[in-house]
Amino acid sequence: MTLPIELSNIFKNKQKSYKMILIKAILDVMKGSDNREVPFTQVKEQFLKILRDREAGQLKVDSPPAKMASSWREITSVQLQHIINTPIEVLSAVLEYNKEQQTIGFNSNIYNQLNDEVIDELYSYAEQELENYYNQMDSSFSLHDALHSVMSSYLDAKKESFGGHPLGNLLRQVIPNGLKELSFIGDNLKVQGSVGQGNWANIPWIAIMDKRITGTTQHGEYIVYLFAEDMSSVYLTLAQGVTVPKNDMGKVQAYQYLRNKVTDIRKLISLDGMVQDDQINLTSGGLGQDYQVSTVAYYRYEADQLPDDEQLIADLNKVFEYYNQYVDITLHMAEVIKPKEVEDMDPMTTKERLDTIKQFINRNGFHYPDYLIENFYLSLKTKPFVILAGVSGTGKTKLVKLFAEAFGATNENGQFNLIPVRPDWSDPSDLLGYKDLSGNFRPGQLTEVLVDAMKPINRDKPYFICLDEMNLARVEHYFSDLLSILETQEWQGDRIVTSTLIHAKSLSSEDDQMIYGNIYLPDNVYIIGTVNMDETTHPFSKKVLDRANTLEFNYINLGQYPDMELVSKSIDSAQPTPNSFLRSDYLQLIDVYKENSELVKRNTELLVKINGILENIHSHVGFRIRDAVCFYMIYNERSDLLSEDIAFDMQLLQKILPRIQGSSMSVKRALLCLMEIALGTSLKISELADDASNLYKPSILEGAKYPQTARKLVFMIRRLEEDGFTSFWLS
Incomplete structure (x- = not known):
C-alpha cells in the first residue's frame, strides 16, 4: 500500500x-x-x-x-x-x-x-x-431482534429444561457469530455468550474480549452486554472481571482494587456519551454489587425502548473505539514496564546489597556507626517514614543523600529530592500545593515528586524525599495529611496504595485534574525527616512518633578520620536497585503471624512488660507500634542482619524512649524500671529513686542486654536529676 x-x-x-x-x-x-x-x-x-x-x-x-x-x-x-x-x-x-x-x-x-x-x-x-x-x-443478523428475543423469552425459558434450549443457542452461537460479522470486530477479539453452566444464570451476558489482554470474563477488561435479572433492560458496558480478584484478594480488597481501576480507566481514556457511575442495576442479590464496582461505563437500553440496529451498532462501535484505546495503552505500558520485571529480581542478598551501600558511602569519604545502615534499611522497610535526629553537623542529611545515590536515586534523575522546611509552614499546602486567586493549582514540591513516582515507567524505582530540619515548623500542622494517609495503606494487586491526597474534584481545570487529581502516596516513595533539637525547634507529638522510627545521631567520635585507602579508590557508580528491596512486604500482623508466631510472641511479651511500666506515666503504646516492632524484627531475622537483642535494642531506642518526657517522680521510676530491662539485671529502684548517680558510671553499661537503650536511659535519668526535667529529645 x-x-x-x-x-x-x-x-x-x-x-x-x-x-x-x-x-x-x-x-x-x-x-x-x-x-x-x-x-x-x-x-x-x-x-x-x-x-x-x-x-x-x-x-x-x-x-x-x-x-x-x-x-x-x-x-x-x-x-x-x-x-x-x-x-x-x-x-x-x-x-x-x-x-x-x-x-x-x-x-x-x-x-x-x-x-x-x-x-x-x-x-x-x-x-x-x-x-x-x-x-x-x-447480513440477516439483527442485533435489535436478538436482544429483544432474549429479553422477551428468558424468564419463561428459565422455567423450562436447560439442556438443548434454543435460547442457549441464541446466546452462545447466533449472537456471537452475528457480532463477529461486524466490520470492527477483528480476529484478535473473542466473542462469547453465556446463559449459565448446567443451570440458567440470573444474568446472561455476551462479552467481547481482546485476547491480547484477557480471554476470560473472570479477570481483565472487556465489553459485555449484561441483561437485568428481571429482563427489564440490557446494559452495554465496559467492564472488568471480578472472579479472579475476589479469589486472590478477598472480597473487600478486591472491591477496592476494582474501584481504583475504574477511576484509573476513566481518567485514561475518553468515554464521552457513556454513563460513568455505579448505578448499574441488574439484580438485588450479591452479584449486582460485583457489577457496580467493576463497571467502568455503560449504555442502558430499556426492553420497551430498544433502539434500532443502526443505533445499537453505532453505540457498540463507539464502545469498541474506547476499548481499543485502552488496549493500546495497556499493551504499550506493558511493553515499557516489561524489562522492570527482570530488574525486580535482585541478584544480591539483602546483606550483599547493604554491604555495597556501605562501601559506596565509605568511598565518598563518610563513615557511620556500626549497624546504622542496617538499622536505616530495616526502619524504611517497616514504614516509609523515618526521622533522623541529633545535633547539627553529624551527617544526617548526607546520609539520606548518599543512601539514595547508592540506589541510583539522584537529584538529576528526580529520585532524590531535598525539601528544606520553613518556619512559617502552617498547613499542608506548603508541601502539597494550593489554588491561587485565579483558581489555578500551584503544586507543592512533594506533589511534583508523587506525580513523577506514580508514572507506570517509574513505579519500580525508589524515590527519596528528605525533609530537612523537619521540626522548624510544627510537624502536625503541615504534615497532618501525610500522617493520616500513611495509615490508609492497603494492597491493590501487587502494589501498596493509600487514600487520595488531592481529589480531582477539588481542582478547577481539566489539565490540573488529569495531572494532579487523585494522587496518593505510592509504595516507591520514602520520606526521611532530619531534625535538630534545640530552642529554635518544635517537639514531636505521639501521633508523629507512632508512625516513624527515630534514629539518633547524638554520640559523636571526633577522632574518626576518613579511610584514605578506601577514599582513594574510584567510586563505583551506583547500580539502580529495585524498589522491592525497600518496599514493605506486610501491612498487617496477620500476614506474617503464622510463619513467625514464636518471634512475634517473644517480642510482644517484652512489649507487654514495657507497656505495664509506661502506663503509669500515660506513655504506653498501641497495636500500631506493636506491629511495627514485630515487622522490624521479622525483616531483620529473615535477612540475618543483626542479632535479635541488637535489633530489639534499636526498637526500644527508636519506638519507646522518644515518647517519654516529664519532671515527676513517676517518670523517674518508669525510667529506672526500663533501665532494669535494658541492663538485664535487677536494680534497687527505691534507693535509686532518691539518688541514681551510681548509674552514671561507664562500667554500668558493661554486659547490658540492650546497651544503646541503657546508655540513653542513663542520659535521661541524669537530666531529670540535674535539671528537674527530662526528654529523649534533649541533646
Missing part, C-alpha cells in the same frame, strides 16, 4: 456509508482539476448522486434520516448540508472545508503526497470499504 499513513485508516470505524461516499465524491470532482480545493456545491451534488444511483438501482444503501425523508430523491439542499456536515467533521484531520468560500479539499500535507497512483489507491480503498459496509448490512 502506498497510501500516506494519515489516509490508511480513515475508514477503520464505520457507522454509516457517508465517509466513503464523501471521499469518492471529492475525488470524482477533483478529476481534471489542478486545484487543491474544489467547489463544495459540486461535491454535495456528487455525494447525493452516488446515494440516489444506488437507491434507483435497488442496491443496498443507507436510508435518509427518518425525520427528513423516506427517499434520497426527496432530500433538500438544506437537509443534505446537515447530513454531509458529519463526515466532514469526522474527516477533519485530512480535509479542509472553507465555509466562506464554499470549497473543500485535502489539507496541504495530504495534497502534497497525492499523485495518480495514490489517488487511484484511495478511490479503490473507499470503494472496497463501502462494499464491505454494504455486505455487512446484507
Whole structure:
C-alpha cells in the first residue's frame, strides 16, 4: 500500500456509508482539476448522486434520516448540508472545508503526497470499504431482534429444561457469530455468550474480549452486554472481571482494587456519551454489587425502548473505539514496564546489597556507626517514614543523600529530592500545593515528586524525599495529611496504595485534574525527616512518633578520620536497585503471624512488660507500634542482619524512649524500671529513686542486654536529676 499513513485508516470505524461516499465524491470532482480545493456545491451534488444511483438501482444503501425523508430523491439542499456536515467533521484531520468560500479539499500535507497512483489507491480503498459496509448490512443478523428475543423469552425459558434450549443457542452461537460479522470486530477479539453452566444464570451476558489482554470474563477488561435479572433492560458496558480478584484478594480488597481501576480507566481514556457511575442495576442479590464496582461505563437500553440496529451498532462501535484505546495503552505500558520485571529480581542478598551501600558511602569519604545502615534499611522497610535526629553537623542529611545515590536515586534523575522546611509552614499546602486567586493549582514540591513516582515507567524505582530540619515548623500542622494517609495503606494487586491526597474534584481545570487529581502516596516513595533539637525547634507529638522510627545521631567520635585507602579508590557508580528491596512486604500482623508466631510472641511479651511500666506515666503504646516492632524484627531475622537483642535494642531506642518526657517522680521510676530491662539485671529502684548517680558510671553499661537503650536511659535519668526535667529529645 502506498497510501500516506494519515489516509490508511480513515475508514477503520464505520457507522454509516457517508465517509466513503464523501471521499469518492471529492475525488470524482477533483478529476481534471489542478486545484487543491474544489467547489463544495459540486461535491454535495456528487455525494447525493452516488446515494440516489444506488437507491434507483435497488442496491443496498443507507436510508435518509427518518425525520427528513423516506427517499434520497426527496432530500433538500438544506437537509443534505446537515447530513454531509458529519463526515466532514469526522474527516477533519485530512480535509479542509472553507465555509466562506464554499470549497473543500485535502489539507496541504495530504495534497502534497497525492499523485495518480495514490489517488487511484484511495478511490479503490473507499470503494472496497463501502462494499464491505454494504455486505455487512446484507447480513440477516439483527442485533435489535436478538436482544429483544432474549429479553422477551428468558424468564419463561428459565422455567423450562436447560439442556438443548434454543435460547442457549441464541446466546452462545447466533449472537456471537452475528457480532463477529461486524466490520470492527477483528480476529484478535473473542466473542462469547453465556446463559449459565448446567443451570440458567440470573444474568446472561455476551462479552467481547481482546485476547491480547484477557480471554476470560473472570479477570481483565472487556465489553459485555449484561441483561437485568428481571429482563427489564440490557446494559452495554465496559467492564472488568471480578472472579479472579475476589479469589486472590478477598472480597473487600478486591472491591477496592476494582474501584481504583475504574477511576484509573476513566481518567485514561475518553468515554464521552457513556454513563460513568455505579448505578448499574441488574439484580438485588450479591452479584449486582460485583457489577457496580467493576463497571467502568455503560449504555442502558430499556426492553420497551430498544433502539434500532443502526443505533445499537453505532453505540457498540463507539464502545469498541474506547476499548481499543485502552488496549493500546495497556499493551504499550506493558511493553515499557516489561524489562522492570527482570530488574525486580535482585541478584544480591539483602546483606550483599547493604554491604555495597556501605562501601559506596565509605568511598565518598563518610563513615557511620556500626549497624546504622542496617538499622536505616530495616526502619524504611517497616514504614516509609523515618526521622533522623541529633545535633547539627553529624551527617544526617548526607546520609539520606548518599543512601539514595547508592540506589541510583539522584537529584538529576528526580529520585532524590531535598525539601528544606520553613518556619512559617502552617498547613499542608506548603508541601502539597494550593489554588491561587485565579483558581489555578500551584503544586507543592512533594506533589511534583508523587506525580513523577506514580508514572507506570517509574513505579519500580525508589524515590527519596528528605525533609530537612523537619521540626522548624510544627510537624502536625503541615504534615497532618501525610500522617493520616500513611495509615490508609492497603494492597491493590501487587502494589501498596493509600487514600487520595488531592481529589480531582477539588481542582478547577481539566489539565490540573488529569495531572494532579487523585494522587496518593505510592509504595516507591520514602520520606526521611532530619531534625535538630534545640530552642529554635518544635517537639514531636505521639501521633508523629507512632508512625516513624527515630534514629539518633547524638554520640559523636571526633577522632574518626576518613579511610584514605578506601577514599582513594574510584567510586563505583551506583547500580539502580529495585524498589522491592525497600518496599514493605506486610501491612498487617496477620500476614506474617503464622510463619513467625514464636518471634512475634517473644517480642510482644517484652512489649507487654514495657507497656505495664509506661502506663503509669500515660506513655504506653498501641497495636500500631506493636506491629511495627514485630515487622522490624521479622525483616531483620529473615535477612540475618543483626542479632535479635541488637535489633530489639534499636526498637526500644527508636519506638519507646522518644515518647517519654516529664519532671515527676513517676517518670523517674518508669525510667529506672526500663533501665532494669535494658541492663538485664535487677536494680534497687527505691534507693535509686532518691539518688541514681551510681548509674552514671561507664562500667554500668558493661554486659547490658540492650546497651544503646541503657546508655540513653542513663542520659535521661541524669537530666531529670540535674535539671528537674527530662526528654529523649534533649541533646
